[in-house]
Amino acid sequence: xxxxxxxxxxxxxxxxxxxxxxxxxxxxxxxxxxxxxxxxxxxxxxxxxxxxxxxxxxxxxxxxxxxxxxxxxxxxxxxxxxxxxxxxxxxxxxxxxxxxxxxxxxxxxxxxxxxxxxxxxxxxxxxxxxxxxxxxxxxxxxxxxxxxxxxxxxxxxxxxxxxxxxxxxxxxxxxxxxxxxxxxxxxxxxxxxxxxxxxxxxxxxxxxxxxxxxxxxxxxxxxxxxxxxxxxxxxxxxxxxxxxxxxxxxxxxxxxxxxxxxxxxxxxxxxxxxxxxxxxxxxxxxxxxxxxxxxxxxxxxxxxxxxxxxxxxxxxxxxxxxxxxxxxxxxxxx
Amino acid sequence: xxxxxxxxxxxxxxxxxxxxxxxxxxxxxxxxxxxxxxxxxxxxxxxxxxxxxxxxxxxxxxxxxxxxxxxxxxxxxxxxxxxxxxxxxxxxxxxxxxxxxxxxxxxxxxxxxxxxxxxxxxxxxxxxxxxxxxxxxxxxxxxxxxxxxxxxxxxxxxxxxxxxxxxxxxxxxxxxxxxxxxxxxxxxxxxxxxxxxxxxxxxxxxxxxxxxxxxxxxxxxxxxxxxxxxxxxxxxxxxxxxxxxxxxxxxxxxxxxxxxxxxxxxxxxxxx
Numbered sequence: 330x331x332x333x334x335x336x337x338x339x340x341x342x343x344x345x346x347x348x349x350x351x352x353x354x355x356x357x358x359x360x361x362x363x364x365x366x367x368x369x370x371x372x373x374x375x376x377x378x379x380x381x382x383x384x385x386x387x388x389x390x391x392x393x394x395x396x397x398x399x400x401x402x403x404x405x406x407x408x409x410x411x412x413x414x415x416x417x418x419x420x421x422x423x424x425x426x427x428x429x430x431x432x433x434x435x436x437x438x439x440x441x442x443x444x445x446x447x448x449x450x451x452x453x454x455x456x457x458x459x460x461x462x463x464x465x466x467x468x469x470x471x472x473x474x475x476x477x478x479x480x481x482x483x484x485x486x487x488x489x490x491x492x493x494x495x496x497x498x499x500x501x502x503x504x505x506x507x508x509x510x511x512x513x514x515x516x517x518x519x520x521x522x523x524x525x526x527x528x529x530x531x532x533x534x535x536x537x538x539x540x541x542x543x544x545x546x547x548x549x550x551x552x553x554x555x556x557x558x559x560x561x562x563x564x565x566x567x568x569x570x571x572x573x574x575x576x577x578x579x580x581x582x583x584x585x586x587x588x589x590x591x592x593x594x595x596x597x598x599x600x601x602x603x604x605x606x607x608x609x610x611x612x613x614x615x616x617x618x619x620x621x622x623x624x625x626x627x628x629x630x631x632x633x634x635x636x637x638x639x640x641x642x643x644x645x646x647x648x649x650x651x652x653x654x655x656x657x658x659x660x661x662x663x
Numbered sequence: 664x665x666x667x668x669x670x671x672x673x674x675x676x677x678x679x680x681x682x683x684x685x686x687x688x689x690x691x692x693x694x695x696x697x698x699x700x701x702x703x704x705x706x707x708x709x710x711x712x713x714x715x716x717x718x719x720x721x722x723x724x725x726x727x728x729x730x731x732x733x734x735x736x737x738x739x740x741x742x743x744x745x746x747x748x749x750x751x752x753x754x755x756x757x758x759x760x761x762x763x764x765x766x767x768x769x770x771x772x773x774x775x776x777x778x779x780x781x782x783x784x785x786x787x788x789x790x791x792x793x794x795x796x797x798x799x800x801x802x803x804x805x806x807x808x809x810x811x812x813x814x815x816x817x818x819x820x821x822x823x824x825x826x827x828x829x830x831x832x833x834x835x836x837x838x839x840x841x842x843x844x845x846x847x848x849x850x851x852x853x854x855x856x857x858x859x860x861x862x863x864x865x866x867x868x869x870x871x872x873x874x875x876x877x878x879x880x881x882x883x884x885x886x887x888x889x890x891x892x893x894x895x896x897x898x899x900x901x902x903x904x905x906x907x908x909x910x911x912x913x914x915x916x917x918x919x920x921x922x923x924x925x926x927x928x929x930x931x932x933x934x935x
Contacts, residue, residue: 330677342791344795345794345795352818356811356814
């Protein structure tokens with residue numbers, strides 16, 4: 330065998346070895362980056378693989394937005410300047426201490442015992458006083474245990490599945506029914522998480538970078554909303570996946586997307602939405618703010634996809650809130 | 664004194680692997696294997712710019728699904744049999760055409776070891792070009808987040824491709840040893856007989872290699888509903904994994920045994 334042949338064969342073996350190495354690193358959980366990172370926030374590594382609905386909100390950005398400040402000023406009840414009871418007990422100010430939240434729903438038949446409604450886990454990133462929360466849980470009759478090296482606080486429940494809180498990292502907690510919290514821990518440690526769920530991640534990638542988004546299987550969303558399929562409108566087209574996302578700035582921009590089961594169902598859904606938009610414009614009448622809202626929506630989509638995008642100026646929302654506040658004040662007190 | 668069989672096969676392997684790797688066939692092989700890699704690079708570049716390279720029913724096809732489709736159509740149903748046809752049939756036929764068979768057969772080595780050594784040289788050449796090509800295509804098409812979940816499937820896919828190269832190669836080594844014009848018979852088998860028989864009901868499809876390879880593929884397809892369902896819909900009657908592996912092993916061993924027997928017994932008439 331000549332040197333040239335040996336080099337060529339070693340090159341082939343080298344590519345295979347490098348590929349094997351990278352693949353096995355990915356399988357056994359060591360970080361592999363080829364210039365791109367998975368879509369969505371890092372909390373998704375704690376979301377179970379079978380999740381049918383996943384939602385994310387950048388709480389910090391929403392709380393600090395101009396819109397929120399303006400709407401807060403119009404609130405009926407002025408914002409309390411002193412800490413409330415929850416904050417006093419937990420040391421947690423939801424408006425200031427929570428940065429982002431991920432909520433995941435796992436269908437009931439996907440491994441968690443109990444009732445048939447979907448199981449939820451909430452992953453919150455922010456600043457938490459672990460020792461204070463643990464002391465509070467123990468004081469209330471709960472328990473503090475370690476599950477696969479993660480501190481888990483199980484809260485005392487008189488009936489049903491007890492709730493649990495796990496400290497996944499110094500700035501990340503998981504909250505939900507105890508079995509779901511354990512699955513959130515397992516999902517990350519065993520690398521069997523939603524990042525390998527191609528259906529969900531495909532939709533997450535479409536909305537990555539938005540301030541808030543939600544993706545999910547339509548049936549499971551209906552189930553989570555406790556809507557009985559038998560009670561659903563008869564003419565509702567067959568929808569398989571829905572997703573929504575939005576950003577908050579000078580305007581609220583967003584898009585709601587539905588994937589129908591086939592093109593005929595998508596066309597039918599477009600007709601339904603088009604009719605609803607027309608009705609909204611009619612009901613808006615001459616009032617400026619509702620008319621602005623109704624005209625802010627645009628219907629699009631092709632094939633099996635139906636997309637409803639909107640861009641609502643925050644000024645219009647503040648104007649509507651102002652009108653409502655004025656109407657409240659004008660109403661005689663009982 | 665005749666050298667031991669496997670020592671002789673090793674010497675022939677050592678001699679043949681370089682000849683095969685730097686032959687004109689390798690250019691053809693590079694084209695066959697390079698095409699999916701180029702397609703994968705294009706898909707990856709389009710993906711960076713947010714453009715879906717392939718849509719099915721208006722839906723963008725994911726990288727994992729696209730890889731599954733390319734593995735099935737480009738590698739397993741095209742590249743593997745075509746490479747086996749070109750290399751496998753040439754193991755003995757090339758030596759006859761080049762009138763160099765005499766130099767090998769007059770050496771103090773068993774005749775059968777010539778074919779065995781050349782067969783392993785074919786396997787080394789094709790496997791070391793095809794399998795890295797598949798590996799590159801996989802890493803280009805599969806999203807990083809899905810590598811952990813799909814890599815084991817890739818290893819199974821690589822095993823299936825290696826099994827395909829092994830079985831087809833042995834079969835066409837036999838065709839090359841038996842027939843005077845193997846490049847007529849072998850493509851007719853792959854693109855005629857196998858293509859037709861696989862679509863027919865009945866048990867005739869058991870007389871193909873593709874039937875047993877297809878028996879392995881659905882188990883190894885990446886778990887992505889659409890494409891798996893599509894391909895499994897095309898292949899309604901598939902043997903079990905154990906039966907497929909057994910049949911492929913039997914084809915390989917049987918074909919190689921018959922081919923070495925033929926080479927040892929036959930008096931080759933070299934063209935003048």
